[in-house]
Amino acid sequence: MNTSLFELFKIGIGPSSSHTVGPMRAALRFVESLDHRGHLADIEHVIVDLYGSLALTGHGHGTDRAILLGLTGEAPDTVNPEVIDAEIEAIRSTGTLYLLDRDPIPFTEAEHLLFHRNQMYPDPEKPTHPNGMRFSAFDSQGYLLAQNVFYSIGGGFILSAEEFEAQQHAKTTTTRSVPYPFRSAAELLALAAKHNLAIADLLLANEVALLSDHSIRRPSPVEGAPIATPQDQIKASILSIWHTMQSCTARGLTTEGILPGGLNVRRRAPRLARRLETEGSKDPLAPMDWVTVYAMAVNEENAAGGRVVTAPTNGAAGVIPAIGHYYMRFIEKKSDGISEEKIAEEGIIRYFLTAAAIGILYKENASISGAEVGCQGEVGVACSMAAGGLAAALGGTNDQVEHAAEIAMEHNLGMTCDPIGGLVQIPCIERNGMGAVKAINATRMAMHETLGHKLSLDQVIATMYQTGLDMQSRYKETSLAGLALNIIEC
Known part of the structure; x- marks a missing residue:
């Protein structure tokens, strides 16, 4: 048993756990990792690539809005639904996004948030999960500072590419210690x-x-x-x-x-x-x-x-x-x-x-x-x-x-x-x-x-x-x- 009740029942926002909650959590995790490594101030622009179901139904499921909110530092369980529209409008009208609500970068969705509707997976040669997304951060010289692939695997759960692969090889391994572990x-x-x-x-x-x-x-x-x-x-x-x-x-x-x-x-x-x-x-x-x-x-x-x-x-x-x-x-x-x-x-x-x-x-x-x-x-x-x-x-x-x-x-x-x-x-x-x-x-x-x-x-x-x-x-x-x-x- 690796899952808690409080991970199945998560407070968040609509309309989708896999297409809204998951991508918001992935975007937040990515930008927090940049901050942890001291890269945040060096970022000139970020590109987010969406694949599979995220690309095909992302606009209807609010994936675009979720990505923008996550990059600014919002989390699904704490974001105020009443201010979301204003936050999104500010980004779109100014063409500026504040990473973790403090470091401004130019952000135009047509250039920086890409929906690959004809490609199911981030790596076409390696079928994984149909809710894949890639985050890439570049400096002012165009140098790639960081890149991460995440999968939104349902219910708001996300896995990095490395975590996803590890899970496939050790699906039944229990990592959390509980008195009554069960797998069936x-x-x-x-x-x-x-x-x-x-x-x-x-x-x-x-x-x-x-x-x-x-x-x-x-x-x-x-x-x-x-x-x-x-x-x-x-x-x-x-x-x-x-x-x-x-x-x-x-x-x-x-x-x-x-x-x-x-x-x-x-x-x-x-x-x-x-x-x-x-x-x-x-x-x-x-x-x-x-x-x-x-x-x-x-x-x-x-x-x-x-x-x-x-x-x-x-x-x-x-x-x-x-x-x-x-x-x-x-x-x-x-x-x-x-x-x-x-x-x-x-x-x-x-x-x-x-x-x-x-x-x-x-x-x-x-x-x-x-x-x-x-x-x-x-x-x-x-x-x-x-x-x-x-x-x-x-x-x-x-x-x-x-x-x-x-x-x-x-x-x-x-x-x-x-x-x-x-x-x-x-x-x-x-x-x-x-x-x-x-x-x-x-x-x-x-x-x-x-x-x-x-x-x-x-x-x-x-x-x-x-x-x-x-x-x-x-x-x-x-x-x-x-x-x-x-x-x-x-």
């Missing part, structure tokens, strides 16, 4: 059974062990949260993530208007929510409608470039919070002498810990990158995480958690990523609603089953990954086929 769902279930632990408790122990790892950025606890033990610290940070998701949902439920990008997609969540508030009591399926609206509200915020939580990607950011809201609002909490609020809080913590354990399995054994395996790696993985997490929140057994996660992915296999216009809008927004509803159904099927099941989560994860590798690249976040192409005829 079978190992996870066996460890939990051996130590008589719920999956959530097992992952909590691992997260406590990772508290000393300062490379993991954990959100600050919500003000007033009691922190008496390391376990309390982890739980408080999880609740901070949930608080951010709730805030995002609330914004999405009240913000009207047209989403940016040129498709003229109208925000629908506020109107749908108002209808449910007035008519929902008459409809026995209203809770499922609310789940759809919650998911759409989050992804409309994401499409607008707002503050979201990557879960495990931005394109799939609505599924996990939608199921969280479903659990909090529509599931009866049995008190047993404990306050309903406390029961709900513990349930939502189990939900996130269990969902993270499932997400780690996909991240480390397959992919959460739409550009690598299609939307089955984004909404499909989020659906699987949410289904398993909900089973845990409802008091399900570890076997029921695994079964729910397996069912959810089994029925997302082969799902393509074909965003119209390279925008995270159609079909992405509605698809999050569909994924959230499917997660509830998967959980209910698993919780009602008592005689076991044929397929394992590990088998389905392996199938998803192989299916993604077999999928034609034009169906993997390139906007060269599927809805992205046929919408022209509609």
